[in-house]
Amino acid sequence: GAVVSQHPSRVICKSGTSVKIECRSLDFQATTMFWYRQFPKQSLMLMATSNEGSKATYEQGVEKDKFLINHASLTLSTLTVTSAHPEDSSFYICSASIGLEGETQYFGPGTRLLVL
Amino acid sequence: EDQVTQSPEALRLQEGESSSLNCSYTVSGLRGLFWYRQDPGKGPEFLFTLYSAGEEKEKERLKATLTKKESFLHITAPKPEDSATYLCAVERGSEKLVFGKGTKLTVNP
Numbered sequence: 001g002a003v004v005s006q007h008p009s010r011v012i013c014k015s016g017t018s019v020k021i022e023c024r025s026l027d028f029q030a031t032t033m034f035w036y037r038q039f040p041k042q043s044l045m046l047m048a049t050s051n052e053g054s055k056a057t058y059e060q061g062v063e064k065d066k067f068l069i070n071h072a073s074l075t076l077s078t079l080t081v082t083s084a085h086p087e088d089s090s091f092y093i094c095s096a097s098i099g100l101e102g103e104t105q106y107f108g109p110g111t112r113l114l115v116l
Numbered sequence: 117e118d119q120v121t122q123s124p125e126a127l128r129l130q131e132g133e134s135s136s137l138n139c140s141y142t143v144s145g146l147r148g149l150f151w152y153r154q155d156p157g158k159g160p161e162f163l164f165t166l167y168s169a170g171e172e173k174e175k176e177r178l179k180a181t182l183t184k185k186e187s188f189l190h191i192t193a194p195k196p197e198d199s200a201t202y203l204c205a206v207e208r209g210s211e212k213l214v215f216g217k218g219t220k221l222t223v224n225p
Contacts, residue, residue: 032211043215093159107159
């Protein structure tokens with residue numbers, strides 16, 4: 001299967017700072033990338049969808065000014081959590097697909113964010 | 117509203133004891149139903165995609181089936197390494213996935 005990487009795998013930061021998470025598709029070109037958040041013992045919740053070269057589409061209730069998404073190339077998307085607060089602590093996971101309906105999304109290993 | 121419900125929430129099996137996990141869904145215009153495996157602290161690992169009722173797919177000890185309202189993940193003679201949370205998701209158009217809460221499977225040796 002296709003391989004998606006995320007960096008960093010774990011980050012601890014102070015409240016008020018910004019954190020950038022990278023998501024890369026290693027062996028295929030990802031027209032579409034997705035960002036999810038997962039709280040303990042909960043399922044994955046879609047935050048936003050990003051297409052290469054265009055603005056991200058955010059799900060209802062997700063603040064676009066807080067969660068900045070950039071999809072600069074067909075293999076890289078970044079999520080920046082701006083002015084992070086303790087309630088932003090969560091497991092953030094990206095996925096990538098070739099951009100067609102019905103196509104499989106391949107997930108990265110996730111990034112554990114802890115905001116102190 | 118699109119919904120995905122997985123049952124049971126948790127399942128404990130003895131090694132070799134076969135069983136099935138259920139995923140029932142309501143979605144307008146199913147584009148695909150996906151099964152993933154998720155280990156603690158990791159991202160979901162792709163297992164199967166099913167597109168139409170009657171479709172079946174197999175991989176080692178796992179077999180996924182699909183009807184118009186639900187999907188089953190059958191596990192035959194499981195091993196301890198099959199222990200994980202199994203997630204079901206449906207695509208509701210625009211490539212967006214709706215996930216169930218998962219079934220946590222524990223296989224005891």
